[in-house]
Amino acid sequence: MKKRTLRIYYISFILVLLSLLFFMFIKTFNDNLLFYRSPSQITNSEFPDNYVFRVGGVVLDGSLIKSKDTMNVKFVITDYEQNLDITYTGILPDLFREGQGVVIRGKLGDDGVFYAEEVLAKHDETYMPPEVLDSLKNNKEALNKTTESMKIYK
Amino acid sequence: MIAYIGFFLILLAFLNALILISSKPLLSKVMPDYGSVILSSSKLLFPLILFSFISLIISFLTNDFSLKYVSSNSNSLLPYYYKISATWAGHEGSMLLWCLVLSFWTFMASVYSKDLDTDFRLKFLSIMGLLNIGFLAFLIFTSNPFEKNLSIPIDGRDLNPLLQDFGLIVHPPMLYMGYVGLSVVFSFAVTCLLKNDFKPEWAKWIRPWALMSWSFLTLGIALGSWWAYYELGWGGWWFWDPVENASFMPWLITTALIHSLITCEQKSMFKNWTILLSIIAFSLSLLGTFLVRSGILTSVHSFANDPARGAFILLFLAIITGSALILYLKNSPKMNDKTSFNFFSKESFFLINNILLVTATFTILLGTMYPLVLDILGLEKISVGVPYYNSVFLPLMIPLVFLAGYIPILFLSKKVKSHGQSKYFFISFIIIVLISLLGHSLFDVYNLSIFIGFFLFAWITLNLIYDFISKLISTGSIRFFFKNIGMFMAHLGLALFVIGATVVENNKTEKEVIMNLSEKLDVGGYSFEFVDINENMGPNYSSVIGHFRVYINNEFITDMYPEKRLYNSSEMPMTEAGIDPGFKRDLYITLGTMIDQDKWSVRIYHKPLIRFIWIGAIMMALGAILSVLMKRRNIKVVN
Numbered sequence: 079m080k081k082r083t084l085r086i087y088y089i090s091f092i093l094v095l096l097s098l099l100f101f102m103f104i105k106t107f108n109d110n111l112l113f114y115r116s117p118s119q120i121t122n123s124e125f126p127d128n129y130v131f132r133v134g135g136v137v138l139d140g141s142l143i144k145s146k147d148t149m150n151v152k153f154v155i156t157d158y159e160q161n162l163d164i165t166y167t168g169i170l171p172d173l174f175r176e177g178q179g180v181v182i183r184g185k186l187g188d189d190g191v192f193y194a195e196e197v198l199a200k201h202d203e204t205y206m207p208p209e210v211l212d213s214l215k216n217n218k219e220a221l222n223k224t225t226e227s228m229k230i231y232k
Numbered sequence: 233m234i235a236y237i238g239f240f241l242i243l244l245a246f247l248n249a250l251i252l253i254s255s256k257p258l259l260s261k262v263m264p265d266y267g268s269v270i271l272s273s274s275k276l277l278f279p280l281i282l283f284s285f286i287s288l289i290i291s292f293l294t295n296d297f298s299l300k301y302v303s304s305n306s307n308s309l310l311p312y313y314y315k316i317s318a319t320w321a322g323h324e325g326s327m328l329l330w331c332l333v334l335s336f337w338t339f340m341a342s343v344y345s346k347d348l349d350t351d352f353r354l355k356f357l358s359i360m361g362l363l364n365i366g367f368l369a370f371l372i373f374t375s376n377p378f379e380k381n382l383s384i385p386i387d388g389r390d391l392n393p394l395l396q397d398f399g400l401i402v403h404p405p406m407l408y409m410g411y412v413g414l415s416v417v418f419s420f421a422v423t424c425l426l427k428n429d430f431k432p433e434w435a436k437w438i439r440p441w442a443l444m445s446w447s448f449l450t451l452g453i454a455l456g457s458w459w460a461y462y463e464l465g466w467g468g469w470w471f472w473d474p475v476e477n478a479s480f481m482p483w484l485i486t487t488a489l490i491h492s493l494i495t496c497e498q499k500s501m502f503k504n505w506t507i508l509l510s511i512i513a514f515s516l517s518l519l520g521t522f523l524v525r526s527g528i529l530t531s532v533h534s535f536a537n538d539p540a541r542g543a544f545i546l547l548f549l550a551i552i553t554g555s556a557l558i559l560y561l562k563n564s565p566k567m568n569d570k571t572s573f574n575f576f577s578k579e580s581f582f583l584i585n586n587i588l589l590v591t592a593t594f595t596i597l598l599g600t601m602y603p604l605v606l607d608i609l610g611l612e613k614i615s616v617g618v619p620y621y622n623s624v625f626l627p628l629m630i631p632l633v634f635l636a637g638y639i640p641i642l643f644l645s646k647k648v649k650s651h652g653q654s655k656y657f658f659i660s661f662i663i664i665v666l667i668s669l670l671g672h673s674l675f676d677v678y679n680l681s682i683f684i685g686f687f688l689f690a691w692i693t694l695n696l697i698y699d700f701i702s703k704l705i706s707t708g709s710i711r712f713f714f715k716n717i718g719m720f721m722a723h724l725g726l727a728l729f730v731i732g733a734t735v736v737e738n739n740k741t742e743k744e745v746i747m748n749l750s751e752k753l754d755v756g757g758y759s760f761e762f763v764d765i766n767e768n769m770g771p772n773y774s775s776v777i778g779h780f781r782v783y784i785n786n787e788f789i790t791d792m793y794p795e796k797r798l799y800n801s802s803e804m805p806m807t808e809a810g811i812d813p814g815f816k817r818d819l820y821i822t823l824g825t826m827i828d829q830d831k832w833s834v835r836i837y838h839k840p841l842i843r844f845i846w847i848g849a850i851m852m853a854l855g856a857i858l859s860v861l862m863k864r865r866n867i868k869v870v871n
Contacts, residue, residue, distance in 0.1 A: 103624060106619075106623050106624055107598070107599070107616070109619075109620075110616055110617040110619050110620035111614050111616060112616070113613070114612075114614060114615070132615065147827070148746070149745075149746060149824075149827075149833050170824075172804075
């Protein structure tokens with residue numbers, strides 16, 4: 079009898095521990111998911127304040143403004159339906175160019191400006207990140223424009 | 233001309249592989265000696281594909297731009313060594329390399345399987361042949377490297393500048409040797425299932441193959457990490473990028489396999505489990521190929537983007553893994569190996585080792601595949617952040633590394649009790665804590681992670697020494713040392729890796745600043761002076777090279793030259809980091825962009841003990857090779 083109660087305690091302890099670990103695991107997983115949005119998908123109400131997610135689009139021609147004495151940069155990305163202002167502090171990747179597709183991780187500010195923490199551009203001159211390509215697909219004109227602007231740089 | 237020969241050889245190899253697999257069902261009735269057909273055709277595959285591979289190399293060296301693959305991956309200005317390595321830089325060529333490596337392992341399996349039962353051996357080689365057919369078909373029908381251009385371009389598009397590097401010459405061949413070596417383990421496990429034959433000896437036979445593949449995988453992954461470190465210009469050594477994960481998952485499973493094979497061999501336990509691990513290990517390396525080659529991932533590695541290729545590999549993966557798993561469910565050995573299970577035994581610690589490794593693999597698999605599945609279903613585009621991996625993977629690894637130090641003591645557990653050696657154990661524990669505190673204090677910060685890192689390092693190292701000494705006393709000879717030297721070395725490598733990884737991640741300094749000429753900046757106790765910046769011309773690029781002087785306490789140490797290149801043919805900029813490598817630390821500088829005349833944004837990093845990461849990995853790989861060599865010598869001695 080005593081042995082049996084002990085075993086029940088033992089098994090229930092392990093079960094509780096395992097479910098606790100599983101719960102923590104799922105929570106960590108959920109907390110670290112980064113969602114992707116294109117500029118026209120962004121709405122102010124979707125995510126809570128200071129929520130980190132990723133946006134992607136084509137860097138608008140002539141939009142890049144570099145500061146003369148700090149590492150601040152400002153530029154605009156577009157999916158040819160909606161534009162989004164980006165500010166970033168730091169060194170841009172080698173392949174960052176106007177007319178190139180980029181993916182950016184960061185937060186959306188109250189002022190509608192996206193504060194970037196990381197800017198990714200691909201190491202291939204003809205490359206367009208798949209996410210960006212997808213969000214451009216529903217707009218054939220936009221896709222043509224993009225491929226043209228990429229040809230100029232090739 | 234040479235290209236036609238190359239393609240013809242591939243077709244011959246395909247035909248040869250067809251003969252290899254069909255000789256059993258077709259010839260066994262009419263020809264009693266059909267076995268010799270299987271044996272010779274399994275050996276012939278390798279030379280056929282090797283000569284085809286050489287002819288592709290020659291096409292690169294002779295600038296044969298009539299070939300699509302050559303014209304899109306090479307350029308007449310490319311130095312000859314990069315022309316050679318460009319052979320496996322793109323999709324088609326790397327698949328040819330894959331086939332070459334597979335035929336090499338088939339060749340080795342054919343040569344070194346004389347001691348197997350004849351029928352078993354022929355079945356085993358036929359399964360290897362089946363894998364060859366799959367990949368040769370993939371090569372011929374979807375990714376032919378000898379495809380002609382419709383119109384011959386004057387010059388090639390050039391090799392991606394990122395790949396014009398020593399890393400490319402060695403990283404893919406090593407990694408493929410590891411990936412594909414697992415096919416031997418897989419085929420063997422499947423043959424066991426087919427024949428319903430699970431003698432404990434097979435564990436002994438399979439272990440060297442698993443160890444060799446593991447060794448190559450370790451080297452391949454370490455080379456990839458080192459390459460990313462100096463070439464990508466971010467100074468990181470691991471990014472949890474899906475492609476890295478794709479190579480890391482088979483590595484973890486093979487690590488589990490190597491340990492469970494020991495129990496299998498010595499105690500005839502975990503047979504079921506070991507067979508399953510063998511199947512999963514190769515399936516994960518196929519999955520890795522699928523992820524990298526289908527172009528569905530955003531990564532440095534995804535060059536090709538052809539859905540047909542992805543579909544082919546996915547189908548192949550489904551057939552191979554699916555049929556192996558069905559066979560496993562049908563024929564796996566009955567669970568009659570239930571013996572008394574003492575918790576403080578080698579077996580139970582190997583079991584925990586396996587559970588931890590498989591759980592770790594699962595968490596990585598989830599993080600890698602979940603975003604892909606959601607994307608394919610069209611539900612959501614997400615990615616899994618790096619913090620997920622760190623907070624899930626690391627807690628699993630701490631007990632695992634702890635176990636790596638505990639096992640040598642367990643070998644002696646009975647003797648330890650009877651000789652009253654537990655007091656030595658207690659003393660060594662105190663020494664370990666002291667070493668950890670001492671090591672920790674070297675880095676001037678109070679950091680729990682660094683303490684844990686040093687603790688695990690001291691724990692493994694001292695246990696190995698303790699194990700060595702007590703074995704020396706109890707056996708009175710040093711022979712056991714040579715028998716176990718591989719294990720000693722691999723575990724010591726793990727200890728060094730752990731110390732490198734924890735120290736660099738918790739004590740690095742990274743600064744991203746704007747510097748004027750002749751300005752000084754302090755990073756990690758070093759003073760960096762931006763001296764000069766000059767223009768320069770390379771063979772196929774132009775560049776600017778910065779000049780930095782490094783001081784410590786106003787004493788000059790070294791010059792560093794970070795570079796920014798612009799490649800002629802592709803107009804592609806590339807950052808070449810200036811690195812001053814050292815045993816104790818690396819200094820790392822990259823040029824950002826020119827802000828103004830004489831004013832640049834730069835990254836300056838101080839990375840303590842980062843070399844330990846790769847030294848540790850090399851030691852692990854060498855340990856595995858030594859383990860194979862020593863085992864072979866021992867077998868010969870016994871005979």
